[in-house]
Amino acid sequence: SQKIEQNSEALNIQEGKTATLTCNYTNYSPAYLQWYRQDPGRGPVFLLLIRENEKEKRKERLKVTFDTTLKQSLFHITASQPADSATYLCALDMGYQKVTFGTGTKLQVIP
Amino acid sequence: EAGVAQSPRYKIIEKRQSVAFWCNPISGHATLYWYQQILGQGPKLLIQFQNNGVVDDSQLPKDRFSAERLKGVDSTLKIQPAKLEDSAVYLCASAPSGGRVDTQYFGPGTRLTVL
Numbered sequence: 001s002q003k004i005e006q007n008s009e010a011l012n013i014q015e016g017k018t019a020t021l022t023c024n025y026t027n028y029s030p031a032y033l034q035w036y037r038q039d040p041g042r043g044p045v046f047l048l049l050i051r052e053n054e055k056e057k058r059k060e061r062l063k064v065t066f067d068t069t070l071k072q073s074l075f076h077i078t079a080s081q082p083a084d085s086a087t088y089l090c091a092l093d094m095g096y097q098k099v100t101f102g103t104g105t106k107l108q109v110i111p
Numbered sequence: 112e113a114g115v116a117q118s119p120r121y122k123i124i125e126k127r128q129s130v131a132f133w134c135n136p137i138s139g140h141a142t143l144y145w146y147q148q149i150l151g152q153g154p155k156l157l158i159q160f161q162n163n164g165v166v167d168d169s170q171l172p173k174d175r176f177s178a179e180r181l182k183g184v185d186s187t188l189k190i191q192p193a194k195l196e197d198s199a200v201y202l203c204a205s206a207p208s209g210g211r212v213d214t215q216y217f218g219p220g221t222r223l224t225v226l
Contacts, residue, residue: 042220044154
């Protein structure tokens with residue numbers, strides 16, 4: 001079955017720097033991959049979707065890359081702010097509107 | 112647009128008791144999901160409905176968990192009897208089902224503690 005790996009340890013970065021989070025998967029490449037943000041006590045919120053034929057997707061300060069050869073997606077937040085502190089989840093397409101979520105990486109942006 | 116509503120927000124029960132959670136999806140969304148999220152882990156799909164039919168319940172522990180979505184709108188998830196390992200946040204999500212690729216909209220979740 002598909003295995004998804006995200007950095008289990010928290011990522012601490014200084015305000016203004018670029019945060020880079022990693023999502024690796026082990027088996028077949030999904031047709032698309034999503035990134036969600038989750039704040040404590042809340043449900044995940046959709047951020048970006050990237051398809052298998054897209055190398056890169058941008059939205060404001062966010063950038064996602066998708067490398068099907070490496071079986072990896074990178075999620076970047078440029079000019080990070082303390083308000084970006086949250087857990088970020090990647091989710092892989094499993095067919096017919098079903099996704100499998102990774103364990104998430106907790107990001108802490110230090111002022 | 113109103114979001115996904117869930118209730119209760121918190122529930123504490125003793126093991127072997129029963130509990131039920133309620134979810135009201137975004138109006139017009141055909142697909143509804145129930146997830147279990149254990150602390151420190153990502154959401155794990157329990158059951159997926161398309162309108163009032165079940166699409167996937169392969170990870171639902173059917174000996175104790177049940178879910179229904181009558182009339183293709185709101186849904187209830189029940190645990191009977193609860194075990195200690197059921198302590199988790201139960202998330203409901205809905206999606207428009209406009210095509211293969213769908214963004215899921217999550218509710219705030221119900222935090223269940225089983226003592």
